[in-house]
Amino acid sequence: MKSVNIIGAGNVAHFFGSKLNDEGYNIRCIYNRTLEKANALAMLCGSMATNDIRSLPKTDITIIAITDDHVGRIAEEVYRIHGHSLPLIHTSGALSLDVFPSELQQVGVIWPLQSIIFGQISGLENVPLCIDARNDTFKKEIEKICIDISDNVAYMPSSQKKHAHVAAVIANNFTNHLLAISESYCQEHGIDFNLLKPLIIQSIQKIETDSPKDIQTGPARRMDLHTINDQMDLIEDKDLKKIYRTISKSIIKTYHENN
Numbered sequence: 001m002k003s004v005n006i007i008g009a010g011n012v013a014h015f016f017g018s019k020l021n022d023e024g025y026n027i028r029c030i031y032n033r034t035l036e037k038a039n040a041l042a043m044l045c046g047s048m049a050t051n052d053i054r055s056l057p058k059t060d061i062t063i064i065a066i067t068d069d070h071v072g073r074i075a076e077e078v079y080r081i082h083g084h085s086l087p088l089i090h091t092s093g094a095l096s097l098d099v100f101p102s103e104l105q106q107v108g109v110i111w112p113l114q115s116i117i118f119g120q121i122s123g124l125e126n127v128p129l130c131i132d133a134r135n136d137t138f139k140k141e142i143e144k145i146c147i148d149i150s151d152n153v154a155y156m157p158s159s160q161k162k163h164a165h166v167a168a169v170i171a172n173n174f175t176n177h178l179l180a181i182s183e184s185y186c187q188e189h190g191i192d193f194n195l196l197k198p199l200i201i202q203s204i205q206k207i208e209t210d211s212p213k214d215i216q217t218g219p220a221r222r223m224d225l226h227t228i229n230d231q232m233d234l235i236e237d238k239d240l241k242k243i244y245r246t247i248s249k250s251i252i253k254t255y256h257e258n259n
């Protein structure tokens with residue numbers, strides 16, 4: 001089985017550590033800035049732990065799963081110390097392959113298009129894995145590894161991945177934020193948020209079979225301007241008013257302008 005180093009010990013490092021370990025990969029070393037966290041992940045994977053980049057052993061791949069802002073610096077450091085001996089992969093949706101030193105050919109990306117939270121990894125099956133690499137041979141290597149841990153592997157060039165990342169932020173992070181706003185609005189007005197859950201779950205489930213555009217409902221979809229104005233008056237918070245207005249305008253534009 002192939003050998004792997006993991007740089008990082010957060011959510012995504014745990015995801016790859018646990019999935020690859022389950023498939024029998026030889027996880028040789030976990031590097032992390034904070035050694036205690038490297039130790040914890042290393043224990044799960046039966047590997048060594050370090051906070052010294054120089055101690056990384058030679059492996060088939062080294063996965064860099066740290067915060068986006070530091071991937072480039074760590075990749076440079078690995079290259080400076082280990083030269084071409086450690087093929088590198090990062091896991092970011094926001095970064096392209098250009099974050100790696102231009103001298104390296106065996107570099108790639110595995111972007112899990114899923115929200116990954118340490119502690120909820122065992123429930124994650126067939127996470128979509130979007131891959132890209134600087135050369136085709138290495139891309140095939142990455143693909144083989146990904147197929148071992150997911151049935152949902154897709155090639156996605158960096159130029160497209162950055163747009164997929166924007167789409168994911170809007171669909172997932174923004175939706176979740178709106179749910180959080182709705183929850184606190186309920187709390188403010190003494191409403192049990194649980195009452196809204198069947199409605200929320202139903203709209204998410206519907207997109208399995210229908211386009212979101214086809215299942216939009218609500219006052220803006222119907223162009224009920226009196227209701228919209230009444231609701232705007234009810235909302236006291238200035239920022240929430242702006243969000244309500246902007247999204248209502250967007251819905252009206254989608255369904256009622258140029259029709």
Ligand SMILES: NC(=O)c1ccc[n+]([C@@H]2O[C@H](COP(=O)([O-])OP(=O)(O)OC[C@H]3O[C@@H](n4cnc5c(N)ncnc54)[C@H](OP(=O)(O)O)[C@@H]3O)[C@@H](O)[C@H]2O)c1
Pocket residue numbers: 007008009010011012013032033034037065066067068070091092093094111112113114115116117
């Ligand atoms: N979580 C997701 O849902 C998800 C999904 C797809 C892709 N990704 C990508 O996966 C990567 C890791 O995300 P994550 O969610 O696993 O992050 P995370 O859980 O917040 O972990 C961050 C990791 O980065 C390290 N780090 C932070 N600042 C550093 C610095 N200055 N120097 C060196 N290491 C530093 C941390 O080390 P310490 O332990 O020492 O703080 C930790 O190992 C990111 O590129 C992210 O875009 C995340």
